[in-house]
Amino acid sequence: MAFEFAPYHDVGAGKRVMGEAQYEALVAGYSPDGIFGHPGDPNPLAIVGGQLVLRAGVSGVARGYWWSSGDTDTPITVGSNAGGTGVRRDHIVIRIDRDANPRTVAPVARQGGTNGLLPAPAQALGSTGQWELSLGSVALPAGGTIGAATLTRLGWYVGPDGQLLCTSSTRPPPSPGRVIYETNTGRQLLANGEQWRLVTDAEASAAVTLVAANWTAPLFNQLYRRNGSVDLTLTPQRVSGPLNPGTSSTLGTIPTGFRPVGDKEITGHVVSTGALVVCRIVGSTGVITLTPWRDRIESARYVNLQAASWPVRH
Template sequence: MAETSYPNPGVTELQHERLLGRALPSGLLGHPDDQALVYADNTGTREIRIRASRQGVVEGYGWANDAAVITKTLAANTSGSTRVDLVVLRLNRSTWSVTVQIVQGTPGAGAPAATRNPSTGSGTTYEIELATVTVANNVTTLAGSTVTDKAWYLNEDGQILCESDRRPPHHPGRSAFEVDTGRWILSDGTNWRNAVDDSGVLAVPLLTGFSATENNLQRRGGVCVLNLKVQRTNAAFPAGAITKVANVPSGFAPTFPVQSAVLWWSGGLPAGLRVTSAGIYVVTPAGVTVGEDRTVDGSLVWHAT
């Protein structure tokens, strides 16, 4: 067997991918705050648009759209069920070209998965997600709300920028910065872990009819600490009930529900404070109400998802 090296004296397209595709992440160039690359505007027949003057990278191969908007037409749906299509940026190893393509979904099911055949295998395509498009039965035009952005981005130094609801695929040791939560996340190959983050101290958004004399929430390293003294301003907390008092900010949802074992409100009777991914609640035992002139006071600690 002979040893080879490249790019000197020459490099094939596959060698290029194996070299740069491992050193450079795939993604769009820019920032998650940029306008979504894929959009619909209720014109044409099942048409979506690809914005002009945008760039991306797939496995070390560059893609760019010039000054003209690209139009793509989705297949008709007469199945009787809603279909979800996936819009991808695809590297085709037969032509070594990168283009925007539509992966048609199955009616009644979710969006199909992107194909990511490794360069060491026999597959001819590698895809990254750009968006999903909901195609209703017998629909003729697509509203803007039918398109959901799924793209992540590459910073100037190649770091991955994303949002908590549109992350890159998993690879062990891959890191990314979530611009909407302000945290670094790290992949173990299957799950994303909080690596570095500090949200600073903020207040939870209370629902109408509730006030708080103390309202402090902080997430550091994935651990959330809440100190909340909440009062119902227009009625009593009913006995034997779970009353939602606030929403959980994005990036602070617990991995599982947590609740204080015994929490005393001013007046001497027990109540509880409960946090789930759906919100923050006051829990009152049967036979115990908390009047609107009383404050429920508690602190909780949990790990964010």
């Protein structure tokens, strides 16, 4: 069985039973687009014997069109990058071609340039033009063919109740009001038309990765994340030589998934002496630097940092 789509052709009558433009206009507004299944399923694309294919048994929906690769691999033509001077990235999509008569639905490669940028999928609305659903990308090195290409997954999935399932790197476009669930992070996100906003996420805990040569934290070192907010409790102990006033020391790094949206400053004091300390957190990297003021921090002294919380970067 070759690649096929439905439901427009009445096999028994041998004719179309509904205009395709009318059907798309009716169904696309409430039908999710995506691959049927789960992000944990095998990559729908593969390179087999120097040929890019859509694997057998992969199906999905696009603008109300059901599509399926059938029970055999569907080959996808990808031109070589023989004359290229840089990496070329092609976007592999399911393309609805409304200008064909009758319309066609098929997996194709949208060829990119040699600047390494991935071309955007076509998203024409109305009764003409093309509309494309992302499946993945192939990166062809300069002078290379598909046999030397690297595959990257981009497709998202439609679950059993019509929910959109993806990973943090395969999100669909942020159409207003669209809700997605990331299976690799446990987060549910809501789109506002331009960005994704966190609705809820999986509770998790972690610790600041300390610079062991200078700091330890035998009493308190905990990051706790719940519903987009992170709480930090940290009481570091100086284990190397004294740290003089005005001298900064890298305390450690907050792991990905717990870092603040922007840079943050928190204060604290040295236990017993009361000397003021200031910590700066760089949101993009999670690096924490600590600087004492007025008095130095002697070796083996604890620093009592204020409890802090922040919205998490996602």
